Amino acid sequence: MSTQPTYHVAMFPWFAIGHITPFLHVSNKLDERGHRVTFLIPKNTQNKFNHLNLHPHLIQFIPLTVPKVDGLPPGAETMSDVPIQKASLLAVAFDILKGQVEIALHKLKPDAVFFDFAYWLPALAVPLGIKCIFFSIISAVSSAYFLVPSRKLEKGQHFTELDLIEPPPGYPSASPFNYLPFELRDAKDFFSTEFHGGISFFHRIITSMTESLAHCFITCSELEGPFCDYIENQYNKPILLTGPILPDPSSNSPLEEKWAKWLGGFKEGSVVYCAFGSECVLQKDQFQELVLGLEHTGLPFLVRLKPPFGCETLVEALPEGFEERVRGRGVVHGDWVQQQLILKHPSVGCFVLWAWVYVGIFDEHLPNSFGTPPWGSVCKYQIRD
Numbered sequence: 001m002s003t004q005p006t007y008h009v010a011m012f013p014w015f016a017i018g019h020i021t022p023f024l025h026v027s028n029k030l031d032e033r034g035h036r037v038t039f040l041i042p043k044n045t046q047n048k049f050n051h052l053n054l055h056p057h058l059i060q061f062i063p064l065t066v067p068k069v070d071g072l073p074p075g076a077e078t079m080s081d082v083p084i085q086k087a088s089l090l091a092v093a094f095d096i097l098k099g100q101v102e103i104a105l106h107k108l109k110p111d112a113v114f115f116d117f118a119y120w121l122p123a124l125a126v127p128l129g130i131k132c133i134f135f136s137i138i139s140a141v142s143s144a145y146f147l148v149p150s151r152k153l154e155k156g157q158h159f160t161e162l163d164l165i166e167p168p169p170g171y172p173s174a175s176p177f178n179y180l181p182f183e184l185r186d187a188k189d190f191f192s193t194e195f196h197g198g199i200s201f202f203h204r205i206i207t208s209m210t211e212s213l214a215h216c217f218i219t220c221s222e223l224e225g226p227f228c229d230y231i232e233n234q235y236n237k238p239i240l241l242t243g244p245i246l247p248d249p250s251s252n253s254p255l256e257e258k259w260a261k262w263l264g265g266f267k268e269g270s271v272v273y274c275a276f277g278s279e280c281v282l283q284k285d286q287f288q289e290l291v292l293g294l295e296h297t298g299l300p301f302l303v304r305l306k307p308p309f310g311c312e313t314l315v316e317a318l319p320e321g322f323e324e325r326v327r328g329r330g331v332v333h334g335d336w337v338q339q340q341l342i343l344k345h346p347s348v349g350c351f352v353l354w355a356w357v358y359v360g361i362f363d364e365h366l367p368n369s370f371g372t373p374p375w376g377s378v379c380k381y382q383i384r385d
Contacts, residue, residue, distance in 0.1 A: 006034045010110040014117035016079035018277040025245040031055035042077035051253035080336045084281040091195035122211035134212035140224040148234040159188040172226040216240040255341040269349030272301040284308040300329040
């Protein structure tokens, strides 16, 4: 009887919780098939992810020491540790790690490495015979709209709202987007933001995708097939589709006691949990409208958000009298939390979020009355050779 070959895969995501987490989820799925994974991660951040490592005998964490950078808060390792205004400094530290990553790859010699933000990685890995796979946490439909070579942008140039209001040439006709100019203001600023070395976010991703051997997306053909095909044609590179990659309900660690106790004080399915990730920062008026809306639901709620632009702390951003009115049933929290474990808690019945398709429909523990069907009901696992 023939057996399937097994491989050694390295993982090197951008240092944000919302990037590291799906990289670890796909690592678990690879391990279920007998493959070995080595995960490059900041040394003090590892403890936040031990509970998501379902196969510690096959997934090895390799600690990286985040270098000191002028202006970067001491001990900062991920986007959760820095205000959004200092994200570029974390990118500086991330790029300075190039030497540590090169040493690790020389020593490990994996068959392949999954990466996203490290546009310089293929130049290190390819000469060693290591295959580079660009792993996107961004949906295929959004990547096809914004992050393809036909979006012409020379280095040093910046997008305008009008540049982005029309889809790129050849974009699938079943476009879900119908933008107004003001809706693209944040997007064009984000794509044009220059990080370390004067390279913008847009060019980081375009370079990463261009220099990689293949692209991997957290989706399936039933959901985003035409958009995956479009990306495949744009880059002339194969596309790998993971299907659902979130772990089984079992966990290697319990929910932090203070959150378990707080959530335990409410009836089943009554708590609203809201989180926009470590890289999303609202304007102050948006922030206040959001928390006031949650207050007006009359339901208990837990919000995990960064302070809005122009505010150093969450307290100064809250509407007047807000804390007194919601005391005992509402919490606005700015630090990292065990999101997966919070969502599994029986008291949580609604998840308010932005971002990607796979996040919004992943949790089978949320009741279907809140519009969150399990992955299995909408797609099956697949990966194309």
